[in-house]
Amino acid sequence: GQSLEQPSEVTAVEGAIVQINCTYQTSGFYGLSWYQQHDGGAPTFLSYNALDGLEETGRFSSFLSRSDSYGYLLLQELQMKDSASYFCAVSGNTPLVFGKGTRLSVIA
Amino acid sequence: EAQVTQNPRYLITVTGKKLTVTCSQNMNHEYMSWYRQDPGLGLRQIYYSMNVEVTDKGDVPEGYKVSRKEKRNFPLILESPSPNQTSLYFCASSFDAGAYEQYFGPGTRLTVT
Numbered sequence: 779g780q781s782l783e784q785p786s787e788v789t790a791v792e793g794a795i796v797q798i799n800c801t802y803q804t805s806g807f808y809g810l811s812w813y814q815q816h817d818g819g820a821p822t823f824l825s826y827n828a829l830d831g832l833e834e835t836g837r838f839s840s841f842l843s844r845s846d847s848y849g850y851l852l853l854q855e856l857q858m859k860d861s862a863s864y865f866c867a868v869s870g871n872t873p874l875v876f877g878k879g880t881r882l883s884v885i886a
Numbered sequence: 887e888a889q890v891t892q893n894p895r896y897l898i899t900v901t902g903k904k905l906t907v908t909c910s911q912n913m914n915h916e917y918m919s920w921y922r923q924d925p926g927l928g929l930r931q932i933y934y935s936m937n938v939e940v941t942d943k944g945d946v947p948e949g950y951k952v953s954r955k956e957k958r959n960f961p962l963i964l965e966s967p968s969p970n971q972t973s974l975y976f977c978a979s980s981f982d983a984g985a986y987e988q989y990f991g992p993g994t995r996l997t998v999t
Contacts, residue, residue: 786926809986820990823987823989826986828986865928869984873931873983874985876921876928876929878926
């Protein structure tokens, strides 16, 4: 089967940097995705890593280590609007499987 | 505009009264899926469809039915809703089953009393 582990909650200060980790167990791994969901909203796609290394998209970066079955989402220059839940998801031989999500609270 | 639509957005119903939540996408996606989201449990997959007339159970299919008669539509049917099906439901679609980017509908908040 497939399983993903990520912290349930993270709190960080506005303007700071926060890292949300994700470890996974899966067969036939293709890549790791990240999604953002604001309260009351739908999940939206943020990033995808198929290869080892760091992918940067503005203030957000995502990292993957296939050998460690580990990835993280890095958010820099945190803003209040970044308060949301963040889900990692693995794609492989089966349809996309989501982690339980990490609730990020950005405080002033 | 490329989108996934769901209806209704909010529904309050009573135990045992059959209901259908519709889902439609205009992106010609092959893959469609239904999730329910409950506090602390993340997104749990109910059913998915890899193409027309091809559906399969996800992690929590009990009490639900689906059909995929047309590529764009993937309705979720609750034949006899129960209070434990009170949840937030999302429909999603993607180009194919292996795609890493899924497009989600706005969600349907269902309350069963």
